[in-house]
Amino acid sequence: MSAAWDLARVTLQAYFNRNLSQVTLIFWLTVVIMIVGFMIIVFGIVFALQTPQSNLPAIIAVLAGVITEFVGATFLLVYRSTMQQAVDYTKTLERINLVGMAMQILDTIRDDAQADSLKNVTKAAVVKALMMQSYEVEKYATTDPAKSAPRSEK
Numbered sequence: 001m002s003a004a005w006d007l008a009r010v011t012l013q014a015y016f017n018r019n020l021s022q023v024t025l026i027f028w029l030t031v032v033i034m035i036v037g038f039m040i041i042v043f044g045i046v047f048a049l050q051t052p053q054s055n056l057p058a059i060i061a062v063l064a065g066v067i068t069e070f071v072g073a074t075f076l077l078v079y080r081s082t083m084q085q086a087v088d089y090t091k092t093l094e095r096i097n098l099v100g101m102a103m104q105i106l107d108t109i110r111d112d113a114q115a116d117s118l119k120n121v122t123k124a125a126v127v128k129a130l131m132m133q134s135y136e137v138e139k140y141a142t143t144d145p146a147k148s149a150p151r152s153e154k
Helices: 002-050 056-107 118-141
Strands: none
């Protein structure tokens, strides 16, 4: 049982690391594209100011810059979606780790151990707490965070 949890955790961790590197790449690509688009717009404006007799090249340059900015904005939307997926995967990884820790603690309780032993009772309480925490992580991950955010009691 423990080997299966370890394999699931390692697989999800590798997937999460790959997702994180893709998110970082998308972010920096978006920044570069938006800077290039802004530079094209500035070039078009400067060109229009330097050659007032011919507006067509300046208009084309500005339009190209605006289109580039729209491409950058589209990449930002992809970035936002990817970040949301990364958050969901992190919650899944946390839940798998909690369950895995609980299973490893359960494995330390011998089959012939006394049920009322303080050590075993404590281990069982820790396992129960970990499983409840895992349930709370899953419940929070499947609901709207704005509606299920923990409220502080006064």
